[in-house]
Amino acid sequence: MSVTLQITKSNVAVLLLSRPEKRNAFNDGVIHDLIQCIEHTNSLDIRALVLKTEGKHFSAGADLNWMKSMADNDFSENLADSKQLAKLMQVLAACPHPTICAVQGAAFGGALGLIACCDIALCQDDAQFCLSEVKLGLIPAVISPYVIKAIGERAARRYFLTAEIFDAHTAKQLGLVHQVTGQLESALDTLLQTLLDNGPVAVKAAKQLINDVAGKNINDDIIHLTAERIASIRVSEEGQEGLSAFFEKRSPNWQK
CATH class of the missing domain: 1.10.12.10 (Lyase 2-enoyl-coa Hydratase, Chain  A, domain 2)
Incomplete structure (x- = not known):
């Protein structure tokens, strides 16, 4: 399975996206599974929900093959797909438990929506970020309410329009992430312990x-x-x- 949910001994739910061969890009199946797992945690007596991905990169955003297939669909089919992605963002943002995102490597496109929807975001010091949609002739529409809330309108006016790649320290300055670290797992463990206290x-x-x-x-x-x-x-x-x-x-x- 590309998406797994594990409950640790500390009563923390770890939601793991595992498609490293696709740079953890998400398609309709992954979006469906993420929604199901997050909604399931709503009924659990847990202390926190951690969102992680496996491999070198956090996520490349939308899967290119999925995007290509959607390009052949009509407006109503594209609208239905977009609403599912919108539901994922809404479900994650509305999760009643504290949510933490741990980011490594590249986080592009829709991945920034997942980061912005979490309460707390940590990233590896060599992480890179990009709102890349306009490079493909698209716009970061569904994720925009959450990303703009995180980084502000002024920063969005730059990075939505330029699709520049920015580094971890810029992401922290913008408010997209809270902490930049050279030891991501160790920083995550420390943060979780602080939360559990x-x-x-x-x-x-x-x-x-x-x-x-x-x-x-x-x-x-x-x-x-x-x-x-x-x-x-x-x-x-x-x-x-x-x-x-x-x-x-x-x-x-x-x-x-």
């Missing part, structure tokens, strides 16, 4: 808070929502345990 309910609630507050005007509704959220979590079982552990100078029960 935190309250599992609080982490998911913090992610939901971002989704509910980001981009909103600070009005009475937002003020009430945020006050209600903190009051609710303070009296929750996990909130009470976390506060008790802090004042008693011990580890909270979720760390045991």
